[in-house]
Amino acid sequence: MDTRADRLARAVRDHPLVIEERTDHRCVAGAHSYLADGRVVCWVLPARPSTDEPAQAHAVDAELATQPVPPRLRARWSEALEGGTDRFWALWCATEVLAKLADEPMVMLVHRAPVTASPVSRGGVEVHWLVRRVDDVVVAHGLSWATVVDRSRAT
Numbered sequence: 001m002d003t004r005a006d007r008l009a010r011a012v013r014d015h016p017l018v019i020e021e022r023t024d025h026r027c028v029a030g031a032h033s034y035l036a037d038g039r040v041v042c043w044v045l046p047a048r049p050s051t052d053e054p055a056q057a058h059a060v061d062a063e064l065a066t067q068p069v070p071p072r073l074r075a076r077w078s079e080a081l082e083g084g085t086d087r088f089w090a091l092w093c094a095t096e097v098l099a100k101l102a103d104e105p106m107v108m109l110v111h112r113a114p115v116t117a118s119p120v121s122r123g124g125v126e127v128h129w130l131v132r133r134v135d136d137v138v139v140a141h142g143l144s145w146a147t148v149v150d151r152s153r154a155t
C-alpha cells in the first residue's frame with residue numbers, strides 16, 4: 001500500500017533537512033523556514049519524484065522548541081498549550097505548513113483552532129503533514145495534492 005501518508009514519511013526519511021546559519025545557506029530549490037536565532041531550515045525534494053501521483057508542492061515550517069509562546073498566542077490557542085510548549089509549537093508549525101500549501105495567510109488561520117490531524121483539506125488542496133523534533137528545533141513537513149481538477153486547462 002502506497003498511501004500519501006507513506007509518501008510523506010518516505011520523503012522525510014530520504015531527504016534530510018539542512019539546518020544552518022542563514023548567511024551561509026545557498027540554495028534555490030528548497031522549501032525554507034527561518035528560525036529566531038538566525039538559522040534556516042531547508043528541505044529539498046527532487047523535482048521529479050518517482051511516483052505516478054507526485055505531490056503538487058512541499059513545505060516546511062520550524063520553530064525553536066524552547067522559545068516562549070507569545071502572550072497573544074497563549075490566549076488564543078490555550079488548548080494547544082495544554083500539552084506544553086513543545087506541543088504548542090508542533091501545532092503552530094503544522095498550521096503554518098497548511099498556510100503555506102493552501103496559500104492562506106497565517107494571520108487568518110491563527111483566528112481558528114490549530115490544525116491537529118493530518119490530512120487536512122483546505123483551499124483546493126489536501127495537505128498531509130507530520131511534525132518531528134530535530135535537536136532543539138520543532139519541524140513540520142508537508143506535502144499537498146490538488147483536490148480540485150482545473151477543467152479550464154482541458155481541451
Ligand SMILES: [Zn+2]
Pocket residue numbers: 025026027028029030031032042043
Ligand atoms: Zn535551501
